Amino acid sequence: MKVAKFGGSSVANAGQFKKVQAIVKANDDRRVVVVSAAGKSDDEPIKVTDLLIEIERLRDAHENYQPIFDHVAKRFVEIRDELGLTVEIEDDLRKISDRIHNCSHDYLVSRGEYLTAKLMADFLGFQFVDAARFMIFNGDQIDYKASIQRLNKIISTGYQIVVPGFYGVDKNGEIRIMPRGGGDISGSIMANLVDADLYENWTDVSGIKMADPRIINNSRKINELTYEELQELSYMGISVFQEEAIQPVKEKQIPIAILNTNHPEEDGTLVVDSVNSDPNQLVTGIAGKKDYVVISVSKYQLNKRLDIMAKIFSVIQKFGVSFDYVPSGTDSFSFLARRTDVADKLDVIINALENDCDLDSVKLEKNIALVAAVSYQLSKRPAIAGRILDLLDDSQIKIHLVIQEGSDIKVVFGVSNEDYERTIAKIYRDVNLKAKKLKMVI
Template sequence: MKVVKFGGSSVADAEQFAKVKAIIDDDNERKVVVVSAAGKSAAEKIKITDLLINLDKLRLNDSDYSEVLDKIVERFLKIKNNLKIDFDIENEIKIIENNLKSCSSDYLISRGEFLTAHLMAAYLGFKFIDAADFMTFSNGEIDMSATADKLANLYSENEKIVVPGFYGSQNNNIQLMQRGGSDISGAILANILNADLYENWTDVSGILMADPRIVSKCKRIDSLTYGELQELSYMGFNVFQEEAVQPVRVKNIPTKILNTNHPHSGGTLVVDRIKRNSKQLITGIAGKKNYTIITVKKYQLNKHLEILQSVLSIFQKHNLVVDSVPSGTDSFRFLLPQHELKGILNVVMSELKSKCNLDEVYVNDNIALIAAVSTELSSRPAIAGRIMQYLDKSLINIRLVIQEGSDMKIVFGVSNADYEKTISNIYKNAVGQ
């Protein structure tokens, strides 16, 4: 049995709905379908979720939201009417309209997935199961045990169902996941139902080795491990939600990332272990711009834990989440996204200098972090050195190098200005065209 998830672009309009149906009809094992809210298409430039967020802001500010509401209603009625779907969506929309004055923001924003899933279920002839009836939150986290128990009461083996992604419930109240949460919903269902395969259908034919806006004719990753996917997602790959990896990983359920618009063009398979071509140095390259490095120095700092504790307490006081990197016996570096320091950097620096008994404190701004990811790094440690040689020959100034303890990722810190050049250089030399 396969659990399949379709992203917003895959269900954006009637034409995309028809593509989904063709994919489902092509394989009888695709029995559990998870959908996002209708997204953007050539004809529809705004995602339903974004329209609902706008609607929510307007109604909370007692502003006129009729135009936005009409646009949302029009989108759903257009899909229904174009495909002649036998479902009374008008009644479901009326219920939502009646709740607008008193409902929570999570309830309202989740209605995109709710209505899209209702239409898809009716179109496919599948049973609709509301995620709110089984996807259970406890203290802000999914309670897998409670979720499995509730789903068992709603789902019969081999039944064909459609489920809205992106939300569940806590104490009988709708609770949203983070954006992209439909990936997580699908992965959780694959876990609970012990799926043979979890298919994640998007608008790209798998995962590319690097950003195609930077590397033209970039190669596709045909297969990678769960660990590699998690590291790449954390460092900026947006094809697959990072938190969606663990539910399938713990049960070793293969995941395939496919293209709804080109279903037979191949994709990327995610599995537990892979035997690779020894000529390929890395699996993928990802990165993020706009980091700040705060460096603190004190003679034999590694022996003064009380000083490190006082430094960390200042970060904690300002609600800053930092990554720390020891850079010698006398110094530590702390990495923070630049936006988190906006408006408070001078205050933080002043407190570090006045309260922590340090010899020196300084800042490097506009730093980009670029990760080269591969399970090969553990068995071939010389890869890191070879990549550094490539960068050195290109006169790229490396400000920071972090070799992860997992030996799956090496991170290079460079200036924002060298971001694209660094990714292109690593790809050219470590992957090749």
């Protein structure tokens, strides 16, 4: 059995609904369909979810949100009418409208998925199953035991269901949403709950590219990669698949297929537990993010000064900033954070480290980009990282830091923002082309 999740672009309008129907009907194994809220299209430049967020903002500011709600309502009614459906979506819209003035953020923002799934279930002739009936949160995590118990009471043998993604309920029955991109997570959880043979993630791209196609024209598609490789690439910035959606299927060894709703005939990317790597394919994928700050601290034999280490971490924790910690020697280590996360706290943090921690030096670097090369080859042949460094040095790209653990499947290079695109291009174009040469010398 397959669980098929369709993203916002796949359900943006009636035309996209028809593509989804053709895909689902082409294979009887697609018995569980999970949908995001209707997304952008040529006629609709704003996602329904973003419109609902704007409604909440206007409501809280005591401004008129009705025109935007009317637009959202009109959009769903038009999809219903163009498809010739009979579902009384107006009743649902009326209930939502009646609750806007005092409803929670999570309830309001999740209604895009709810309405989209209602229409999709009617169009496919499947049973609509509201995620609020069975997707149970326990704190910030899904309670799998409670969720599967509730789901089993709802579905019967031979079931065909449509489920809205992105939300569930807490123990008190209140709507709880997942992070943005939560439709991927919902689909992955559904695959886990029903013990699917395959989790299909349908989007608007034909699989995962080796590098950002906005930087590399005609970037090669990755045909197969492992869960771990996908997780590292997702963490480092590829937007095709949500990082948190990997673990639920990895736990049960359910393969992931990343496919294109607009071109279902094209092969996508398959994600599995292990692959037979081509020894000449040194890098599976390249990803990165711009706009980091790096705070480097040093003190003679700092690794032995637990008292100073405790002071440093106390300062960092006090400001509530999410830093990554990178040891860089016996006397020093660095903290990395996105510039937007640090915001106006940066000068205060630097002053606190300089004045309160008895350090020899505190160094700040801004406008740093992180570029990660990901591959299982890196864990087996760590010298590859050195060869990549040589290639970047030949291009006169200054490396501010390198992060790689001995067993790691990725190596991360810190470069200036202005060298970000050039670094990705250099690794993409030169590393795998030099694989045979590297094989002789590593």
